Amino acid sequence: MNGLQGYGKNIGKTIISGEEIQQKIKEAGKILSEKYDGKPLLLVSILKGSFIFLADICRALTIPCEIGFMRVSSYYEGTSSSGNVDIMLDLDNDVSRYHVIIVEDIIDTGRTLKEVADLLRKRAPLSLEIITLLDKPERRTVDLKADMSLFTIPDLFVVGYGLDCGEKYRNLPFIAEYSE
């Protein structure tokens, strides 16, 4: 009995605890606060998966920042995204006035994020970097690297801390393995 029976039998081992996540976010917040001190900063959260990470990373900053949201939907070919994205929700910020940090939950094949990063780059931000909570480098099919990734994980399907399976489990306060 692990106290998680309410979440169902598909939730397996905890991969990263809530405490480990908070520790890494604190460290990342310190680095980013020093780097962007005195600069206009816009955090761009890619919905829905990054909403919890965004909420924690923005509160770990000790400098002012603005927040923007994008929602993109990528087409799937089999179990991986194709990289063709539709923008369901776009930013209302003029990106050219900001140093932009894209805040992502997980980079898998990298196709979706590459499309988003290319699109934002065309809008000429003062600078652009990518920060991701989780990275599965083994799965990458395009040339995309996060500037900062908090945790590198193996090729597993994980849920929690914003990440879903069929829209569920985003509310788990840690990252767990999911199995059918």
Ligand code: IMP
């Ligand atoms: P990519 O274009 O293949 O990099 O797709 C990344 C997106 O796939 C993420 O933003 C997640 O929404 C989803 N994803 C990839 N791996 C996982 C996982 O292990 N758990 C939950 N969602 C995942």
Ligand code: MG
């Ligand atoms: Mg998702």
